[in-house]
Amino acid sequence: MFRRPVLQVLRQFVRHESETTTSLVLERSLNRVHLLGRVGQDPVLRQVEGKNPVTIFSLATNEMWRSGDSEVYQLGDVSQKTTWHRISVFRPGLRDVAYQYVKKGSRIYLEGKIDYGEYMDKNNVRRQATTIIAGKKLVKIAVFSFSPFLF
Numbered sequence: 001m002f003r004r005p006v007l008q009v010l011r012q013f014v015r016h017e018s019e020t021t022t023s024l025v026l027e028r029s030l031n032r033v034h035l036l037g038r039v040g041q042d043p044v045l046r047q048v049e050g051k052n053p054v055t056i057f058s059l060a061t062n063e064m065w066r067s068g069d070s071e072v073y074q075l076g077d078v079s080q081k082t083t084w085h086r087i088s089v090f091r092p093g094l095r096d097v098a099y100q101y102v103k104k105g106s107r108i109y110l111e112g113k114i115d116y117g118e119y120m121d122k123n124n125v126r127r128q129a130t131t132i133i134a135g136k137k138l139v140k141i142a143v144f145s146f147s148p149f150l151f
Contacts (some may be wrong), residue, residue: 031113033132034087036141037061039106043089045099055089055099059108059132061087087112087135111137 040058047053063081087110089095103109112134121127 002087033112034109035059035061035087035112035115035132036083036109037107039102039108040084041103043099043102043103044096045140052090053095055095057087057098057102059087059110061085086129086131087134088115088131089132089138091136094134094136094138098134101140108140109137110133110140118136 037059043055043057045053045055048060056134058060061083063083064077067077089098109133112132115131115133117131119127119133
């Protein structure tokens with residue numbers, strides 16, 4: 001049932017060589033990130049002379065798991081790991097909305113891509129940085145508190 005569409009999708013991402021020619025068809029690749037977390041600092045709008053402005057903020061994501069050797073899954077200590085991500089928003093409309101409406105503590109969902117770069121710090125030492133470049137989606141999620149007595 002799914003064989004035909006799956007094969008068509010896989011052909012788009014897999015490198016293949018033609019048997020009749022030696023030319024190689026360029027493969028497609030995927031660099032996509034989906035994050036859901038809380039903003040760690042108010043966004044900052046930066047502009048370097050001669051370059052496009054960018055809105056930058058940090059986003060925390062949490063991973064939780066239970067540890068322990070118990071056969072019963074519910075027993076054991078809960079462990080948590082927080083990962084901080086540097087988010088950059090370059091798209092003109094999204095950049096301005098993020099700067100204006102995203103605040104520290106906001107819960108947001110975003111789609112983007114990973115970018116690895118290098119820069120020179122103040123001491124002329126080469127540093128590496130990992131940044132998430134926000135794409136078309138950045139959604140602020142409103143958290144409502146519902147009480148059973150509000151009917």
